[in-house]
Amino acid sequence: MSGEGKGGLEDVVVSTSDICFIDGREGRLLYRGFDVNDLVEHSSFEEVVYLLWHGGLPSRKELDAHLKSLGAAATRRLPPKLIAILRALPRKTTPMEVLRTGVSALAVFDPDAADNSREATARKSLRLTARLPTLVAAWERIRRGRPLVAPNSKLSLAANFLAMMSGRTPTPLEVKTFDVALILHADHEFNASTFAARVTAATMSDVHSAITSAVGALKGPLHGGANEQVMRMVEQIKSPALAEAWIRKALADKARVMGFGHRVYRVEDPRAKHLRRLATELGRQMGDTSAVAILNTVARVVTEDKHIYPNVDLYSGAAYKSMGIPTDQFTPIFAISRVAGWTAHVMEQHANNRLIRPRSEYTGSTHLAYVPLDRR
Numbered sequence: 001m002s003g004e005g006k007g008g009l010e011d012v013v014v015s016t017s018d019i020c021f022i023d024g025r026e027g028r029l030l031y032r033g034f035d036v037n038d039l040v041e042h043s044s045f046e047e048v049v050y051l052l053w054h055g056g057l058p059s060r061k062e063l064d065a066h067l068k069s070l071g072a073a074a075t076r077r078l079p080p081k082l083i084a085i086l087r088a089l090p091r092k093t094t095p096m097e098v099l100r101t102g103v104s105a106l107a108v109f110d111p112d113a114a115d116n117s118r119e120a121t122a123r124k125s126l127r128l129t130a131r132l133p134t135l136v137a138a139w140e141r142i143r144r145g146r147p148l149v150a151p152n153s154k155l156s157l158a159a160n161f162l163a164m165m166s167g168r169t170p171t172p173l174e175v176k177t178f179d180v181a182l183i184l185h186a187d188h189e190f191n192a193s194t195f196a197a198r199v200t201a202a203t204m205s206d207v208h209s210a211i212t213s214a215v216g217a218l219k220g221p222l223h224g225g226a227n228e229q230v231m232r233m234v235e236q237i238k239s240p241a242l243a244e245a246w247i248r249k250a251l252a253d254k255a256r257v258m259g260f261g262h263r264v265y266r267v268e269d270p271r272a273k274h275l276r277r278l279a280t281e282l283g284r285q286m287g288d289t290s291a292v293a294i295l296n297t298v299a300r301v302v303t304e305d306k307h308i309y310p311n312v313d314l315y316s317g318a319a320y321k322s323m324g325i326p327t328d329q330f331t332p333i334f335a336i337s338r339v340a341g342w343t344a345h346v347m348e349q350h351a352n353n354r355l356i357r358p359r360s361e362y363t364g365s366t367h368l369a370y371v372p373l374d375r376r
């Protein structure tokens, strides 16, 4: 690593952006200047999408028009040929692999595929944001051998996704929890997947290519994949009574504990408390609070021992699990929300573009003498 740098581009400012601000010391997260706590309390995911794309809160009339275009069944519906592609995939394909393939495939069916203008990118961003939930839910139905559930334009994005995935009407608490989870995951400044999207967009490539890059980056366990790993940890621990001993041993073994730590936050991630509260409420409603109890014990020990705090991924999985969502769908759900931020960043990048092309500090050999093959 060159100079004084800490590696991994830590603390490196890559560019200016008006979209999202993280105060890592105070534990504050702002979207377009609005505190995420206020958005959780007063807003909806759809309104947050508008805010991220347009830079300000909508009027009633603007919100109604936005809800209509984002929620239209025709916008949410997948092209039939894409469904045929999904059906052709091996059943064991993981949901994140399906999402990566599906986002890329959506591009070729998009009427604006060849148009990289700002207007066309906005239309494609709308379709991507409307269709990702349908794609994720469709794969869940296909791999379980169940009939697909058509999108319902009368439902919010959160309620419609839960209904399409499960085939049942979700409870109001499930819808509320899911909507809040979507708000909390919608953007997070220059995280790895957003940076991947911006690097791709900065070559003046199209939005589908940028979002495909982002999905690939999100898949890794140090980023979006962490919420799945947290639930696997809960499953290993099995019971709240065993949690303290399990986590103490894990820390003694120098294990990396998923759902903790952050490159930017030095305090608890402001998103974690909302998910803790909602996961607790949902657990109570479903009559099983053991996952949250396990996570609370793990959080107490990790915080006391290592001074590393919970991040957004610690409690989201427990909430999703209470809704009956399979663990390997947690990261695709992250993408259903983050696509709003990714597309906002692609549009911002395109609006004031310069190719992102850093340098490396070369540490290899120089001046080696070439030895012909038969003399090596």
Ligand SMILES: CC(C)(COP(=O)(O)OP(=O)(O)OC[C@H]1O[C@@H](n2cnc3c(N)ncnc32)[C@H](O)[C@@H]1OP(=O)(O)O)[C@@H](O)C(=O)NCCC(=O)NCCS
Pocket: 008, 221, 222, 223, 224, 226, 255, 256, 257, 258, 259, 260, 261, 262, 263, 264, 306, 308, 311, 312, 313
């Ligand atoms: C998010 C994450 C990748 C950020 O990592 P980073 O900024 O590169 O920080 P580092 O990996 O350099 O960690 C700094 C120190 O804290 C420790 N640490 C950080 N996160 C840790 C965790 N989750 N469990 C145990 N130790 C952790 C590291 O071991 C390291 O200690 P050391 O200096 O004694 O070696 C990291 O915290 C992590 O792996 N967390 C678990 C995965 C996760 O939950 N990701 C979702 C993020 S929203």
